[in-house]
Every structure is written in C-alpha cells, then in structure tokens.
Amino acid sequence: MLQVKNIAVFIGHKKIIDDLSFQVQPGDIVGLVGPNGAGKTTIMKTILGLTNFQGQIIFANQKITENNHTALAQVGALIEHPAIYPFLTGLQNLELYSHSHEDLLQVISRLQMEHYISKQSKNYSLGMKQKLGIAIALLNHPQLVILDEPLNGLDIEATIGIRKIIQQYAEQGTAFFISSHVLSELQKIMTRLILINDGQIIIDQALTEIRNLNQCQYKLLTTNLDKTVDILSKHHLPVQKNENYLLINHTDIFKVQDLLYVHNLRLLELAPQETNFEKIIVNLLEQQRRQTHDNYHKTGTF
Numbered sequence: 001m002l003q004v005k006n007i008a009v010f011i012g013h014k015k016i017i018d019d020l021s022f023q024v025q026p027g028d029i030v031g032l033v034g035p036n037g038a039g040k041t042t043i044m045k046t047i048l049g050l051t052n053f054q055g056q057i058i059f060a061n062q063k064i065t066e067n068n069h070t071a072l073a074q075v076g077a078l079i080e081h082p083a084i085y086p087f088l089t090g091l092q093n094l095e096l097y098s099h100s101h102e103d104l105l106q107v108i109s110r111l112q113m114e115h116y117i118s119k120q121s122k123n124y125s126l127g128m129k130q131k132l133g134i135a136i137a138l139l140n141h142p143q144l145v146i147l148d149e150p151l152n153g154l155d156i157e158a159t160i161g162i163r164k165i166i167q168q169y170a171e172q173g174t175a176f177f178i179s180s181h182v183l184s185e186l187q188k189i190m191t192r193l194i195l196i197n198d199g200q201i202i203i204d205q206a207l208t209e210i211r212n213l214n215q216c217q218y219k220l221l222t223t224n225l226d227k228t229v230d231i232l233s234k235h236h237l238p239v240q241k242n243e244n245y246l247l248i249n250h251t252d253i254f255k256v257q258d259l260l261y262v263h264n265l266r267l268l269e270l271a272p273q274e275t276n277f278e279k280i281i282v283n284l285l286e287q288q289r290r291q292t293h294d295n296y297h298k299t300g301t302f
C-alpha cells in the first residue's frame with residue numbers, strides 16, 4: 001500500500017532522514033517511535049508530500065512527490081496541531097473536508113463529540129481540538145491514516161475510545177502510521193514497531209516477533225513464595241522475587257512445575273511476563289549509540 005524507498009531529507013545542509021525504507025500494508029497499525037528530534041514528524045510530513053526529499057514514495061501505486069499529491073486523497077492525517085478554523089463550529093470544520101454526511105455523523109458519534117460539535121471550536125479544550133483533528137483524519141474512509149502524537153491532551157476515556165476506533169478501522173483494512181511517546185498506549189494497539197534515531201531505522205519488526213524474542217521470563221505465583229524461592233534456589237533454578245510474585249526463566253517452567261508438585265506447593269499463576277517495551281527501546285538505543293561511538297573511534301567519522 002505504502003512503499004517508502006531509500007528516502008533522504010535535508011534541511012539546509014543537515015541530513016535529517018538518512019536512506020530510510022519501509023512498507024505499510026492494509027490493516028497495519030505501525031507505531032513510529034524514537035527520541036525527540038529523531039525525525040518522526042519529518043518522515044510523516046515527507047509521506048504527505050510536504051518536504052523536499054530524495055528517494056521514492058509510492059502510495060496506492062502512485063508516486064508521491066512534493067508537487068504530486070493526487071494519491072493523498074486517500075490519506076487522512078493529523079500532524080502537529082490540528083488544522084481547525086476557530087470561528088467555525090466543529091461540525092462546520094468537519095463539513096469542509098467531508099464527502100459524505102452519513103460518514104461524518106458516524107465519525108462524530110464514534111468519537112463521542114455530539115455534545116460540543118455545534119459549538120465554535122475556538123472554545124474547545126486541548127483534548128476536544130485533538131479529537132476534532134483525529135475526526136478530520138478519519139473522514140471519508142481513508143486507506144491510510146497518519147497521526148502524529150494523537151493522544152496529546154486526551155483524557156483516559158478519550159484515549160480508550162481512540163484506541164478502539166483505530167482498531168475498528170484497521171480491522172476494515174485502514175492502515176495507521178502513528179507516532180507517540182506514550183509507549184504504554186501505543187503497545188496496546190500497534191502491530192508493528194518502527195524505531196528510529198538520528199533519521200535512521202533501528203528496528204522495523206512485527207510486534208509478535210518482538211514479544212517472542214523478548215519473552216524470556218514468566219511470572220509465578222504459588223501458595224508460599226518464600227518456600228518456592230528456597231526450593232528453586234536449591235535446585236539452581238534462577239528466580240527473582242518481586243513484591244508479590246516471582247520471575248523465572250521460560251526455559252524452566254516445566255522443571256518448576258514438577259518441583260512444586262513434589263514439594264506439595266500449589267501453583268496459583270504461571271504466565272508470560274508482559275514485554276517491557278520501554279526497556280527494549282532504551283536498550284536498542286543505547287546499543288546503537290555505542291556502535292556509533294565505536295565507529296567514530298575506529299574511523300574518525302560518524
């Protein structure tokens with residue numbers, strides 16, 4: 001659906017994006033993650049034909065260039081601040097972009113904006129404006145929706161609502177390309193993670209793959225944690241005691257169950273430990289910085 005091939009973006013003489021390639025397929029929810037200044041907004045703007053770039057971007061079999069945006073009729077976007085006319089009502093703002101009244105009403109209802117949609121948008125709170133921006137991006141059943149920090153200013157209920165809507169649209173084939181620093185939220189919906197730093201991709205991987213690779217620990221709960229720790233330690237099985245549960249290696253789960261049985265201890269819970277994305281991302285970034293540092297010392301250039 002979207003193919004980004006070897007793109008490079010310069011601002012002045014500074015290379016902001018460096019030889020970046022990736023693809024987005026229908027129904028994908030791609031999370032674009034990276035430190036401040038990594039180049040996330042620049043990538044999104046580039047896909048939307050808003051920056052000059054080298055390389056190739058193809059969407060729905062059509063090339064996107066700075067001067068050819070035809071294919072972008074099928075793309076909804078919220079980048080930086082929502083493009084809202086403050087003296088128009090929310091509804092009037094939506095009508096400027098909408099091709100179908102029925103679809104417009106559906107988007108308003110899905111985002112639960114009915115009670116303020118007829119008020120002038122200059123009186124909207126940050127979260128209300130953000131929701132209006134997301135509503136604009138979702139109008140007209142786009143094939144691809146690009147959202148830059150969509151959760152800015154949203155309360156818990158709105159965040160849950162947006163999550164559900166994104167999943168519903170994705171199930172119907174809409175692809176999402178979302179940047180967010182709220183990793184805990186992003187990890188609940190994204191199907192793929194693209195991690196970037198200094199304008200380069202560090203990883204581009206399906207979430208299931210990341211989970212499988214990093215799911216090396218299991219959470220264990222028994223009727224007597226202290227006794228369990230004693231027994232496992234005596235049998236040289238690594239165990240980590242947290243406040244009210246234990247962590248064991250996934251390779252030991254059968255041995256542990258056997259030992260619990262032999263020592264008459266009851267198993268209350270044994271489940272894979274939720275992947276800690278924050279830790280994974282921090283580790284990957286540190287690894288990349290170390291490599292860059294080592295290369296600098298070997299070659300004298302970054």
Ligand SMILES: Nc1ncnc2c1ncn2[C@@H]1O[C@H](COP(=O)(O)OP(=O)(O)OP(=O)(O)O)[C@@H](O)[C@H]1O
Nearest residue numbers: 011012016034035036037038039040041042043181
């Ligand atoms: N108009 C501009 N002029 C000069 N440099 C710019 C401009 N826009 C972006 N940059 C630079 O490009 C780099 C990438 O910026 P970008 O906004 O894409 O990062 P980001 O990953 O979206 O960051 P954040 O998480 O802080 O929003 C940064 O080093 C920034 O300083």
